[in-house]
Amino acid sequence: MNDEGRQDVLDTSGRRLDQIKLSGITARGYHGVFEHERREGQTFVADVVVHLDTRRAAARDDLAHTLDYGALAEQVATVLAGEPVDLVETVAERIAATVMASSIVQAVDVAVHKPHAPIEVPFGDVVVAIHRDRTKLPAAEPYAPRPTEAPAHPRSVPPSTATLPVTPAPGAPAVTAGVVAWTEAGVPAPGGLSEQGPDTPSTEPPASSTDATVVVGELVTDVLDQAPDGPVDVVLALGANLGPAQETLREAVTELASTPGIEVVDVSPLARTSAVGGPDQPDFLNAVVLASTTLAPRELLRATQAIELAHGRERHEHWGPRTLDIDIVVYGSVLAVTDDLELPHPRTHERAFVLQPWAQVDPDAVLPGLGGGPVGALAATAPDRDGVRWLALDWLTNAIPAVGNDTGAVPAGPAWDRVRTGPDAPDA
Ligand SMILES: Nc1ncnc2c1ncn2[C@@H]1O[C@H](COP(=O)(O)OP(=O)(O)OP(=O)(O)O)[C@@H](O)[C@H]1O
Ligand SMILES: Nc1nc2c(c(=O)[nH]1)N=C(CO)CN2
Structure with missing residues (x-):
C-alpha cells in the first residue's frame, strides 16, 4: 500500500x-x-x-x-x-x-x-x-457509446439549464425555468427553501402544479428560485483590479448592505493578491463579505450582478481584468450545479484570494461540498497562497495604497502603519 x-x-x-x-x-x-x-x-x-x-x-x-x-x-x-x-x-x-x-x-x-x-x-x-x-480483470466490457442511440437518459425537461422566460401559472410566483439541479427530489420543504443537496430525496410528496414549485408545460422552476424559510448565511467574494478598486469595493459593500433582503454581517480585511489565471493584469484587491439574506439564490445573484454592472463591469475575456466581481461563495449549505449558478462557487476551494480573507473574518468557517473543508486549512495549501501579498484591516475607513501600475512591493509610508501585514505575506 x-x-x-x-x-x-x-x-x-x-x-x-x-x-x-x-x-x-x-x-x-x-x-x-x-x-x-x-x-x-x-x-x-x-x-x-x-x-x-x-x-x-x-x-x-x-x-x-x-x-x-x-x-x-x-x-x-x-x-x-x-x-x-x-x-x-x-x-x-x-x-x-x-x-x-x-x-x-x-x-x-x-x-x-x-x-x-x-x-x-x-x-x-x-x-x-x-x-x-491483468490478474483481476474488469468484470465489464470497455464502454463505447452507440452513436445512433437515442439519448441514454430519459428527460422530461430540456437538456440545458439556460434560463428561459416562461409565463407563470396563475397564482404562481414569477418563474424562470430550465433543467434544474433538483426538482421533484429536492422540492423545498413547504414554505420555502430547505438547505440540502440537490439530490437528497425529499420526504415530502412530489409537488403538484399548485405548489410553489411550478410546472409550466415541461419547464420547472428550481429551488434556486425559491425564497428561504428564514435568513440564510451567505458568503460573497469581492474582487477588483481596474479603476479605483478600493473605492469600488467599499461602495459595493455599502450597496450590498442597502439591498433589501441582504444584511451585511461582517467584512474581511482587504487582500492584495496576484491575479490568478487570465492575461497579464494588475494585482487584485479582494475581500469577503459575510451576510445574511432572505433572497432566493438567483435573486441574490441578480442583485450582485446589478452591483457589478453599476460599476461598469464588462465581460470581455475569461478571467480578464474587471472593475468589480462579486461571486456567491456559499449560500447556506446549499449544493447546486446549474448553468447559471453553482453553489458553492466551484473554484473557491483552490483560491487563496478568497479563502484567506474568509478565514480572517471567520476562522472557524468550513466550505461545504466536494473539495471543501476548513477554510483556514484550504487557504494554507491553495496554489495561489503566495500571491496574497498583504491584508489591510482598516480598508473601509482608510485609504490604502493603490493597485494597478505598481511594482508589487510592500506599500510604504504612513498608510502602511494602518495596514496589517498578513502572516503569510512573503513580502512582509
Ligand atoms: N456561485 C456563483 N457566483 C457568481 N456567479 C456564478 C456562480 N455560479 C455560476 N455563476 C455564473 O458565472 C457566470 C460568469 O461569472 P463571472 O463572469 O463573474 O466569472 P468570472 O468571475 O470571470 O470567473 P469565476 O467564476 O472563475 O470567478 C455568471 O454569469 C454566473 O451566472
Ligand atoms: N487574485 C485574483 N485572481 C483572480 C480573481 C480575483 O478576484 N483575484 N478573479 C478571477 C475570476 O473571478 C480570476 N483571477
Whole structure:
C-alpha cells in the first residue's frame, strides 16, 4: 500500500510501475436505482490512477508510447455521462474496463464519487473504489457509446439549464425555468427553501402544479428560485483590479448592505493578491463579505450582478481584468450545479484570494461540498497562497495604497502603519 491507501503495482521484475493520475473528472450521469435519479441525473466524479511504464514514452518524448491523459479524461467522462446503470460499482467497472482496453495499461485504480447520492442522513460523499489489473480483470466490457442511440437518459425537461422566460401559472410566483439541479427530489420543504443537496430525496410528496414549485408545460422552476424559510448565511467574494478598486469595493459593500433582503454581517480585511489565471493584469484587491439574506439564490445573484454592472463591469475575456466581481461563495449549505449558478462557487476551494480573507473574518468557517473543508486549512495549501501579498484591516475607513501600475512591493509610508501585514505575506 502507498500512503494514499492505494496498492502499488509492480512490474514483472518486482519494481513499482509509474502512474498517471487524473482526479475530479466530473459529468452529469443518470445512474441510480431510483426513478428520479434516472430522470434528473446528478453529478458523478471519478478519480483514476493508471499504472504503466512510462520510460519508453519519456525516452522518445512520444505520446504514442503512453496514455494520452486528455483522451483518458474524455473516456472516463463518457462513461460517467453514458448509458445509465443502477450501481456505482458498475460505473467504476466500466471505467476500469475502458482504461484497460489499452494494452499499455497494467493496472488501474478507479474511484467513482456520487456526492449527492440519495442518502437520508447528512453525509460528505460516497465513493466506490476498485483496483483492477491483468490478474483481476474488469468484470465489464470497455464502454463505447452507440452513436445512433437515442439519448441514454430519459428527460422530461430540456437538456440545458439556460434560463428561459416562461409565463407563470396563475397564482404562481414569477418563474424562470430550465433543467434544474433538483426538482421533484429536492422540492423545498413547504414554505420555502430547505438547505440540502440537490439530490437528497425529499420526504415530502412530489409537488403538484399548485405548489410553489411550478410546472409550466415541461419547464420547472428550481429551488434556486425559491425564497428561504428564514435568513440564510451567505458568503460573497469581492474582487477588483481596474479603476479605483478600493473605492469600488467599499461602495459595493455599502450597496450590498442597502439591498433589501441582504444584511451585511461582517467584512474581511482587504487582500492584495496576484491575479490568478487570465492575461497579464494588475494585482487584485479582494475581500469577503459575510451576510445574511432572505433572497432566493438567483435573486441574490441578480442583485450582485446589478452591483457589478453599476460599476461598469464588462465581460470581455475569461478571467480578464474587471472593475468589480462579486461571486456567491456559499449560500447556506446549499449544493447546486446549474448553468447559471453553482453553489458553492466551484473554484473557491483552490483560491487563496478568497479563502484567506474568509478565514480572517471567520476562522472557524468550513466550505461545504466536494473539495471543501476548513477554510483556514484550504487557504494554507491553495496554489495561489503566495500571491496574497498583504491584508489591510482598516480598508473601509482608510485609504490604502493603490493597485494597478505598481511594482508589487510592500506599500510604504504612513498608510502602511494602518495596514496589517498578513502572516503569510512573503513580502512582509
Ligand atoms: N456561485 C456563483 N457566483 C457568481 N456567479 C456564478 C456562480 N455560479 C455560476 N455563476 C455564473 O458565472 C457566470 C460568469 O461569472 P463571472 O463572469 O463573474 O466569472 P468570472 O468571475 O470571470 O470567473 P469565476 O467564476 O472563475 O470567478 C455568471 O454569469 C454566473 O451566472
Ligand atoms: N487574485 C485574483 N485572481 C483572480 C480573481 C480575483 O478576484 N483575484 N478573479 C478571477 C475570476 O473571478 C480570476 N483571477
